[in-house]
Amino acid sequence: MEPSPLTQVSQQSFQPKIIHLYETLFREEDEDEDGDEHAELSEGFWEEFFLHRPDHAGFKRVLGRMSPDEMLHLQEHSQELFRRAIARIKQATAPSDEIALETLTVFLDAALTKKYTNPSSDIISVLAGLHDADVVMADFVGALDMVIRNGRNIPLRLKAVRTTLSITAAGFLTVLPSYFTHRDLFPSLMKYTQDCEDSTQVLPAFYLLGLLVNYNKFEFQNPYRLRLDDFVNDAIIQKIITSFGETCVRLRDAYVAVQDDMPEGWSLGSTLSYFGLGMLSPASRPSTPTPGAEESKSMFAALPGPEIGVLLSTYDFANANKVFCFNLVSQEPEQKGDTSPMSAFLSLTSYLFQHAHRSQRAALYTHLSLFTLQILVEDQSLVKRLCSEENKMPVRLCRQRQPYLPIVRGDRTAASIIIDLVVDGINHNLRRRLDIDFYTLSLGILLRLLTYLSKAKVRITYHWSELWRSLLSFFRFLTTYVADIRSLHRSSDMVSLLVNLLALALSRGENFLPDPAAYDDLFYKLVETGDILTKFRDAFDLAGSTSMQTLVSVSAHYHALLESKDGVAGKGKKNLSPEEVGRVIKQGYETLSIEAGEGLERWERWREADWKGALKRVARATVEDAKRLREEV
Known part of the structure; x- marks a missing residue:
């Protein structure tokens, strides 16, 4: 007989059986009613544990009630959970392997973000124990690598990517990500990307790649950075860039949702008609409430969304790989009338520039966009394309704050759009406490x-x-x-x-x-x-x-x-x-x-080492956004 998914707690209330199992797993040993410390962790317990679908919210509540010291005190239980989940993943048997991945993702989110006294050693103790850490963690990374590369379907492989993203983000300032540099996941991530049919599935893998590339990259020779140098698979690069472009559009549209800045006299219909897409214009569009000034200020301050972390991955790929840069500048939209990735990137950047002053986080990502633009305009073959009349594009530029630049209808060279971005940025970020890095980078791009x-x-x-x-x-x-x-x-x-x-x-x-x-x-x-x-x-x-x-x-x-x-x-x-x-x-x-x-007319080429401090700050911001992203993707 299958176990009931519900457990009676009292005559009046019932709880899902999996919640009871969570509580049993992380119950203090002296609370065991039978006096047997590990009776509840029998083979039967684990068979039942990996039979039930995870209750994410419930598991978080159970783990959230535990202090770091309590988590360390119950490390034998958490270590066994970790080892048992790894074994289930390696067995590759549905649905327990999928359940194990989901369970680990929630567990890592909650357990690794606690404020431990000695983060690196304490986290290792919670997961594997100091003596067995290398063996257990290598087994864990190997299991994830196997699923990411050859899992039975994309949803399962995506779960493995998310789990890897979880442990990398949660442990970024500890030794945990080093285990992902000991075993090279790059080929598996690229194979996964190649097999994805939906570009939104590419985003977590690309995001993860950015974190792995930036893990201690100024302290040792990061293998993922070396992998970016010589990667030349155009099909995979184009898939990544397509996903990046679509992400930029979503991030840009979040700004537009706060304040629709369509130029005066324009409408959605007239704009679509201008670009030859009048058949897509809706007959009518329901009006949306316009937030007040204070509400808008608060909403803008919360932007951009956590997906913005892909800018770090994009920067690193652009800095290392000329094939990536060429595709970023040249790639056409998949369907006529869609926005090209470069157009989407420039559009998002214009919104970032106008709102860079609203938070330190927004400023950091603005700097990252400038890093990428500088890399592009320094390359003679790329800047030639950016200035070519044969490679013009339409770009929606931010018009949410005065003074406004003149409206230019139709396609333009990317170079003219970049100049507009910089001019807008110069005009809208004037403060006594001036963002020197922003202005130095902006003027440098103009000079180039x-x-x-x-x-x-x-x-x-x-x-x-x-x-x-x-x-x-x-x-x-x-x-x-x-x-x-x-x-x-x-x-x-x-x-x-x-x-x-x-x-x-x-x-x-x-x-x-x-x-x-x-x-x-x-x-x-x-x-x-x-x-x-x-x-x-x-x-x-x-x-x-x-x-x-x-x-x-x-x-x-x-x-x-x-x-x-x-x-x-x-x-x-x-x-x-x-x-x-x-x-x-x-x-x-x-x-x-x-x-x-x-x-x-002489200037020094981009040198990452000159901006080491800024890039470390960006990486930390991206790690925090990766933690937020896990809840949304």
Whole structure:
């Protein structure tokens, strides 16, 4: 006769039998009514234990009531649970292997996140015992490897991936993930990815890969990082990138759900019609309540969702593998009218940039997006594609905060979109306690893009006046809050980048700006700044900077012309029209000498070691999000 799934607790209440088994397993030995310490852990007990489907919430409650010391006190029971579950997984018999995986996932979530006095040794004691740790953990990893690679179906293999994600995330700062570096799971994860039909099933494996790559990668030669270097399977890479793109869309849509920022005068129907997809437009769309200002602020602060951790995996793959980068930049959407992965990534990034200031977590992931963009724009073959008119794409950019950039309808080069992202980021993250890393990375990306455009003499369509306006406004901001800015770490690097970027534009603008009028506009914007550049030079002690001197000299040259009694405007005329200033600028070229400093078009390639601290902070944030993700995927 099969055991009843219910156990009578009293005449009035019943509980699932599995809950009774959980409580029996983790009952204090002196509470045993029969006085036999291990009678309840007989073979019959375990047969019954792995017969019942797990009750996740109930098991969490049982484990949640136990303190770390109580968990250590009952380590013989937890160790036997761990060994028995491993044995069931290896037997590969349905449904007990699946039940064992689910049980272990819940158990690891609860047991490994307790605040132990000595996390590494205490966790090993709870799972395997110090003396048997290497044997038991190797057996565990081997069992997971077997299921991930060759399990009887994808749902079971997905459970094995989730279990591995659980133990890696929960034990990231202990020795536990080292067992996954002793045995290489990379081939199994790639085989699993190849076999997945649903891209959402790829996400946990890709997420897990990011954690494994980042486990102590600055302390020893991480084998997963080496695996990324030479992986060239296009089909698997494209599957990963498809999953990444769909994840970016979901994360972006969470921001839109808080505040729909469709440009004024646009609607879902008109937008779909614009892209030739009018047949998909609904006849009517139910209105959704708009949250108030405080509620929106709170909702935005909670974003992005935990799936954002895939940015770490994406960064690591991009940093190690040129095939991955090429596919990320080039891959077309699976169906016509869908968003390409690169378009989805850029769209999400624009929302991250506008909301980077809302939390330290959001700022860290914003930096990670910038790391990835810098890697892409530094590669000559990739930046050529990013700037090519033949590889244009539509991208929905964030418009949730003023000031807004001009709306551009239709497809654009990725390079022009990246410039928009950076300009938006510069405009929307101005604080006295400035995020120096954000601005240093953003200006560095602009410098690399303009350097390529200048050297290759490529002219992309862009509203350049917005870039100059933002850069010069940033000069004003820094000059206003110089005392706050100079006290910040690495602020001098950021200031040098800003100066060099504008000096490059002045000295090489003819190579990439679309026409003389656009070049004139740059000088016009510079003249408009008045004496800000001189104040900026003095405030940041840049008298010895050749690039800074170039900016000041150009500004002084035109101010002298405008103030001269021989100037076009005529003696005594105080207010010049834009047309009159424009004529002075054109005539001023004849007597203008721009002595740009050497090395404006030289920059150092991305070096991960330079950002070690930031990457460690990102990894810790991703670990925390992995813990949240386990509840949602």
